Amino acid sequence: MSSRSKHPSSASLSIDTTGERGFVRLTDERSGRFVTRSFTLISTHERDGALLRAVERACTALGVDRCAIAAVDVVPGPGRFSAVRLGVVTANALAQALSIPLSVRGTRTRLALPEYGSEPSITQRRADG
Numbered sequence: 001m002s003s004r005s006k007h008p009s010s011a012s013l014s015i016d017t018t019g020e021r022g023f024v025r026l027t028d029e030r031s032g033r034f035v036t037r038s039f040t041l042i043s044t045h046e047r048d049g050a051l052l053r054a055v056e057r058a059c060t061a062l063g064v065d066r067c068a069i070a071a072v073d074v075v076p077g078p079g080r081f082s083a084v085r086l087g088v089v090t091a092n093a094l095a096q097a098l099s100i101p102l103s104v105r106g107t108r109t110r111l112a113l114p115e116y117g118s119e120p121s122i123t124q125r126r127a128d129g
Contacts, residue, residue, distance in 0.1 A: 010070040011062065013055065013094070017041060017087030018079030022051060026058035029070065035061045041083040051090050069094070073103045078117025088114045 014025040022041050027034040037058045039050035059066050074091035077084040091112050095102035104112050 011064045012071040016075040017083045077115030
């Protein structure tokens with residue numbers, strides 16, 4: 001029995017966190033069926049864990065086990081600093097943890113790098129007083 005036949009399906013995952021809402025698309029490569037799930041990237045409180053919850057919801061909706069994810073693709077930017085970093089780091093981590101191919105906009109790579117589009121606007125807080 002091949003390792004391919006142990007899993008009823010294999011899926012590819014696409015991650016895009018470049019806008020105000022993030023999106024994941026999970027495609028069952030055998031049937032061609034896919035689902036898309038979105039999540040907020042605005043509020044830090046709502047953003048915490050939202051990407052992985054969206055992946056989980058997509059897997060459940062498609063009936064695909066997380067371990068059946070066979071490839072991950074990420075849009076590396078440009079976009080908001082924290083949001084782009086979230087998508088790229090998650091894609092890199094999933095590819096590494098599951099030992100699956102990683103691609104950036106469809107081109108295979110060993111490591112995805114973020115494209116922020118501009119310098120982050122991080123400033124030191126002023127002391128009142």
